[in-house]
Amino acid sequence: MSSIGTGYDLSVTTFSPDGRVFQIEYAAKAVDNSGTVVGIKCKDGIVLGVEKLITSKMMLPGSNRRIHAVHRHSGMAVAGLAADGRQIVARAKSEATNYESVYGEPIPVKELAERVASYVHLCTLYWWLRPFGSGVILGGYDRDGPQLYMVEPSGVSYRYFGAAIGKGRQAAKTEIEKLKLSEMTCRQGVIEVAKIRIYGVHDEAKDKAFELEMSWVCDESNRQHQKVPDDILEEAKAAAKAALEEMDAD
Amino acid sequence: MDVSAGDLNAPHSMGTTIIGVTYDGGVVLGADSRTSTGMYVANRASDKITKLTDNVYMCRSGSAADSQIVSDYVRYFLHQHTIQLGQPSTVKVAANLVRLLSYNNKNMLQTGLIIGGWDKYEGGKIYGIPLGGTILEQPFAIGGSGSSYLYGFFDQAWKEGMTQEEAEQLVVKAVSLAIARDGASGGVVRTVTINSEGVTRKFYPGDKLSLWHEELEPQNSLLDILSTGSPEPMVS
Numbered sequence: 001m002s003s004i005g006t007g008y009d010l011s012v013t014t015f016s017p018d019g020r021v022f023q024i025e026y027a028a029k030a031v032d033n034s035g036t037v038v039g040i041k042c043k044d045g046i047v048l049g050v051e052k053l054i055t056s057k058m059m060l061p062g063s064n065r066r067i068h069a070v071h072r073h074s075g076m077a078v079a080g081l082a083a084d085g086r087q088i089v090a091r092a093k094s095e096a097t098n099y100e101s102v103y104g105e106p107i108p109v110k111e112l113a114e115r116v117a118s119y120v121h122l123c124t125l126y127w128w129l130r131p132f133g134s135g136v137i138l139g140g141y142d143r144d145g146p147q148l149y150m151v152e153p154s155g156v157s158y159r160y161f162g163a164a165i166g167k168g169r170q171a172a173k174t175e176i177e178k179l180k181l182s183e184m185t186c187r188q189g190v191i192e193v194a195k196i197r198i199y200g201v202h203d204e205a206k207d208k209a210f211e212l213e214m215s216w217v218c219d220e221s222n223r224q225h226q227k228v229p230d231d232i233l234e235e236a237k238a239a240a241k242a243a244l245e246e247m248d249a250d
Numbered sequence: 251m252d253v254s255a256g257d258l259n260a261p262h263s264m265g266t267t268i269i270g271v272t273y274d275g276g277v278v279l280g281a282d283s284r285t286s287t288g289m290y291v292a293n294r295a296s297d298k299i300t301k302l303t304d305n306v307y308m309c310r311s312g313s314a315a316d317s318q319i320v321s322d323y324v325r326y327f328l329h330q331h332t333i334q335l336g337q338p339s340t341v342k343v344a345a346n347l348v349r350l351l352s353y354n355n356k357n358m359l360q361t362g363l364i365i366g367g368w369d370k371y372e373g374g375k376i377y378g379i380p381l382g383g384t385i386l387e388q389p390f391a392i393g394g395s396g397s398s399y400l401y402g403f404f405d406q407a408w409k410e411g412m413t414q415e416e417a418e419q420l421v422v423k424a425v426s427l428a429i430a431r432d433g434a435s436g437g438v439v440r441t442v443t444i445n446s447e448g449v450t451r452k453f454y455p456g457d458k459l460s461l462w463h464e465e466l467e468p469q470n471s472l473l474d475i476l477s478t479g480s481p482e483p484m485v486s
Binding site: 102103104105108111114143 | 334335336340343345346347350371
């Protein structure tokens with residue numbers, strides 16, 4: 001499971017004899033232990049969903065947002081250390097506005113993902129910086145259609161149909177693979193994400209309360225990134241709970 | 251009469267006529283070919299339509315040096331941008347980069363530019379960027395000293411949804427009319443047509459252009475007139 005670095009893991013500028021940088025792997029562990037974040041690409045847009053574990057009953061619902069708008073057409077969901085994630089989002093926002101003022105068009109999602117990835121990677125190159133302890137799922141809708149990217153603490157970025165990070169990622173990925181995403185609209189996608197979220201978390205009975213935070217960018221939202229409207233969200237939660245009960249009844 | 255060659259070291263200016271026109275499927279850019287330093291024509295066959303990328307070209311007017319340096323910078327930026335993006339830049343991006351240079355250096359530059367091209371998202375587009383660095387997307391644009399004579403012409407002759415033939419003929423006719431009236435425009439007419447299939451350059455020398463009001467047929471030499479035996483060399 002977790003390998004012991006024994007001396008090669010003290011600095012991010014040290015390689016181990018078998019070619020690994022342990023500090024980056026440890027940073028990835030921080031992401032793995034956080035609440036699940038899921039993103040899927042439907043035929044008309046992107047849906048992002050976050051399982052926000054509620055640490056205290058006194059927390060106001062809706063606080064501690066994990067999904068942030070980066071630009072009109074794109075949003076980012078963060079997993080891992082929240083403060084680190086906020087830095088990444090701030091950088092992404094700044095890249096997006098800077099691109100638009102120089103080139104006169106909204107930043108293509110691919111370009112944004114590359115810039116974010118390169119920034120995250122930057123922090124793995126110097127001994128006086130530590131790697132980001134958070135991974136992000138970036139979803140956006142540009143001229144070339146909806147796109148979904150995931151950036152890991154190592155600075156690696158890939159484009160996905162469906163991506164999941166955090167505690168329940170294995171279960172979530174299995175569920176996503178079962179879905180026929182290319183034929184699904186975002187409306188249906190929202191329900192699927194709610195189901196995955198509630199399945200994934202339900203299995204881990206040790207985590208009690210959680211809040212579901214979801215956002216989308218799709219034709220229905222006019223290609224703008226926004227929080228999923230409350231009524232659709234409730235509908236999705238209800239449908240997911242019903243499906244869950246059905247499953248349990250078997 | 252004192253023949254003065256003009257100051258050959260004076261800044262080269264392109265008193266010019268430049269035109270950009272959209273048609274159904276692409277754009278046609280046109281220009282004359284005269285570069286003058288004062289009264290002296292420094293280049294009578296210049297090419298004022300410069301390539302920025304494979305799918306975006308720019309017509310230059312005003313100071314030759316200024317417009318060349320702007321086009322060099324923008325070509326460099328666009329090249330980098332194309333590599334990063336992994337696909338051809340859009341006309342809008344090219345025009346925006348030109349506009350930023352024009353505006354931010356407005357105190358030092360004196361150049362009016364027309365950017366025209368084709369990209370797969372928006373099709374054929376024309377952007378006019380006059381002296382101060384304004385950017386204006388237009389169905390057609392005219393610029394340079396000769397353009398003053400073309401405003402009324404375009405008001406009447408321009409129409410939406412022309413074919414490639416019609417657009418090219420419109421551009422050639424317009425440049426040729428401007429050359430007839432503007433002393434700072436002359437030489438040949440060059441056109442560049444850009445569409446989904448690519449770029450085509452055309453060249454119309456003076457004798458291929460129609461004659462306008464009060465323009466005479468070209469005569470090779472007065473000696474020819476005399477030798478044909480006509481007693482009245484000046485025929486009215």
